[in-house]
Amino acid sequence: MKTLLKNGRMISHNNEMTPVDIWIEDGIIKAIGKDFEQSGVGFDKIIDAQNGLVTPGLVDVHVHFREPGFEYKETIQTGSRSAAKGGFTTVCAMPNLNPVPDTKEKLSDIYRRIQQDAVVKVLQYAPITMDLRSDVLTDQQALKEAGAFAFTNDGVGVQTAGVMYQAMKEAAANNMAIVAHTEDESLLFGGVMHKGAVSEKLGLPGIMSATESSQIARDVLLAKETGVHYHVCHVSTKESVAVIREAKKAGIRVTAEVCPHHLILSENDIPGDIGNYKMNPPIRANEDRQALIDGLLDGTIDCIATDHAPHSREEKNQSMLKAPFGIIGSEIAFELMYTEFVETGIFTLEQVVNWMTVVPARLFNLDCGTLAIGSAADIAVFDLDETVTIADDFASKSNNTPFIGKEVKGQTLYTLVNGNVVWHKGGN
Known part of the structure; x- marks a missing residue:
């Protein structure tokens, strides 16, 4: 042909x-x-x-396809079509599913579904711990053999430093990455949006910046001890950017991603108590947004990922107090980045394309993200x-x-x- x-x-x-x-x-x-x-x-x-x-097919290292367990929100078929509509040809799907793919058999079942239904290339994450929330490590070697892309408990942070340390040691031995949703749950206090002037105005409980940055600070020191490739999901705060920047200067093997919605929106763009503005991490202050832009430009943040997180219309059409965290992004990520940043001269087109193709592929040694003969x-x-x-x-x-x-x-x-x-x- x-x-x-x-x-x-x-x-x-x-x-x-x-x-x-x-x-x-x-x-x-x-x-x-x-x-x-x-x-x-x-x-x-x-x-x-x-x-x-014409670009290489876009690469997204952070999506949620919800299958198995939550097919009313999304399926592998609809999620992969959503990715294709946005120009993505390789995506990496998170393991906060039901059942959680924490064994070789469960992970193999997901790959069977992917083979049957996906229209783009889908790589599946495996969890760091059994059932995501336990302190029992998964069998990383078996999961790697079954095709695990990397290890993450995305959706929840690993709460115990000792568990994260042991997971990092194991991942380093297996030449695999630990990909972290960084969130200290002891600092959440029921928060549903960024803790700041707007949360006070709306009378909603806020999420402190330290909820994210304090766990990144812990983890980069553990990454230094273990030598693992440690990748930070959806960075959102200026403090997080500062910690990652210093860790990179110290030679720690840390990489990071940022999402279009955190680059574009600040708390001042939230018009009211509306569920579609609830995401985790939350939309932060304008100074955080600027720090993320600066972090991309100086190489502290490596790439752009969507954190495509679908929920039903009924779930999101309610107060932030009740709505689940999450925002979809696969279909509109490139057009948002082009319109908001290339058209305005903040980023070049080459930079945006590289952050969405070449760089994520290089970070995880993926055979994609470039246009080359052969x-x-x-x-x-x-x-x-x-x-x-x-x-x-x-x-x-x-x-x-x-x-x-x-x-x-x-x-x-x-x-x-x-x-x-x-x-x-x-x-x-």
Whole structure:
């Protein structure tokens, strides 16, 4: 099967746009250049990129697909279609499921479901401890053999330092990463949003910044002791950025991600007690938001991840006191980043693309995130010209985002996985 993707544009290292065609053969990139159509090659399929931006398929190391156990929120099928609609071709799914994939058999069952239903490449996390909340470590070697991407208790922080230390030692021995949701539950005090002026105004219990940063401070010291690759999920506070920055200076093997909603929103954007503004970690103060932007620019924060966390409309359509934490992000992450930061000159297009492709793949040694001859034809094409309004027509089962109604550029035109079109604007 020979496919030609023509009339695209690629971003060059000097942030200029270069015309490009890509010759795909049997799911592999055979050539990158121009005018292949005139070469006499008989292509079986021709895709017109319509002058769109051609990038490697986006890579997201933090999504929640809710299957098994919570299929009313999302499934592997709908979650992977949501990822494809956003231009993602490789995603890494969290293990806060029911049952938790804490044994080889349970993890293998999820991969069976992925093989059957996913339209993009899905890598599955395994938990650090049995059933997420226990202090009993999982059998990391067995889970690695079953295909575990990395180890995390995302959704809850590992509360006991000794448990985290032992998990890090084991992960280091297995050459695997520990990926941490950092949250000291003893400091939560029932909080539902950032503790600050807005939580006081709304009369809602707040979540201190130290709830996150204090556990990162603990963990980076443990990472120093063990030599493990320690990756921090969804950084949200200026104190967390400072701790990670100093840890990197000290030569500790720590990496970190940030989510679009934490880069774009601050507590001042929360108009009231609305469930769609409830996420964990919460939207913080403006000075935290600026610290996250600065952290990306200086390399303290390594990459962008969505923390795509779907919930039912009924669950989110209530007070923050009752609504679950979480926001969807797969379908709108790139267009939000392009509109909010590239169009305004805060980030370059090359930076945003790298933070969403090359860097996350490199951090976890994944064979994706680049466009190269001989590599899998995992490709995204984005429209940088047309302004559209984010509508409540998601491929996800859920719509829990406060960005509905926002005008953006950067919609996905095509997403290809192994050379096959898995998303086409207007065709899905």
